[in-house]
Amino acid sequence: MRGTAVRHSGVYPRLTFSWDYTEGGRQGWRGLFVRCFKLLLLAGLSWASPAAAGTACRPDALGTARTLEVPFAQGPVGRASYGRTLPLAPGEVVLTFDDGPLPRRTAAVLDALRAECVKATFFVIGSMVAQFPDTLRRTAAEGHTIATHTWSHRYLDRVRSAAVRRDQINGGLEAARAVLTGDAPALSPFFRFPGLGHSPALDGYAAAQRLLPFSIDVDGDDWKRITPAAVLARVLKRLHAAGGGIILLHDIQPRTVAILPELLRQLKARGYRVVHVVPARADTQAALARLDAPQARPIRLALDRLGTRMGRLAARAPADPGERPLFAGDAPLLLRAGLFEDAPAPPRPVPDQSRAGETARIVRVAAVSPPPGGGGFSVVAAAPAAAGFRSVAEAPPAR
């Protein structure tokens, strides 16, 4: 194959401590001193942890201007699909990031948001959650809203099977629920259709599931093959034209990672104010109560494995900071993460042409090889074979 596979593993290296101390050999004052030293060091580590660091904001940080609870009764929002949007004042923006989590890039996005004390909403993919639950847990722990974006990014307006639609829509939420059981406030019934491809029937199904479709007002175009500078320019230009609204970006995209700090600075300089959207708690519970569990065997298998992994993590304290692909051992497929670009034209017109070029590609490779240092695919992640992904015969050219 052309291109280079770069596999994620251990983005957050486990902290290990090797104490040269035994109860039997060092008693009395020396032992007490060592214990105090341990406590101070652990306190220092806690202070330096991402969650703790988020509590201190620079005076000149962009900040989050207000929190807006969006109830289910609000109905679908986003002018790109529904002709109406959230009740935002002029100059107010809602930051949304799709298609993650992907450890290194999502972490960089989280770092940038934390540096500016900004809260956002992440529309996550269930199969990515199943592989990188720790990244989702960090996202939730830092106060962002977790929304869902199907199991494997199928374009549901092109799917005829009701069973596939059900599994895709519910699979994302079930994966997020499996990971965030202890952090339910972050989980929301907000849902975004891949490619914004929706229909009255799909909207009706989402409503029956008590999911709240979230479209967009401003497309960042960070999924297109353009320069980071072009992404920044387009976001600011479109934002100016729209006067604010829901901005679509992708935390898996390197362009987004590259521009986000500057974008946030520009939002501040231009007087925009960030609004953090959150669900009504009862709405999330209603959506979870109606969740129609996916039936497709590969998805069920992946969710079962995720449940087993989360059970193991729950039994271990504190949370395992390691982030290894769940399916690394048995996955002949690699998901190319920078994949929502450079795609063929859709087979037929869809309502939202601005997003119609998206497609997901899975690249089949003979074996997982270590990264030889650059080139080729930007990032790939191990994925379970036949877990609902669509595969293609050959890899795209290296770039």
Ligand SMILES: [Zn+2]
């Ligand atoms: Zn997407």
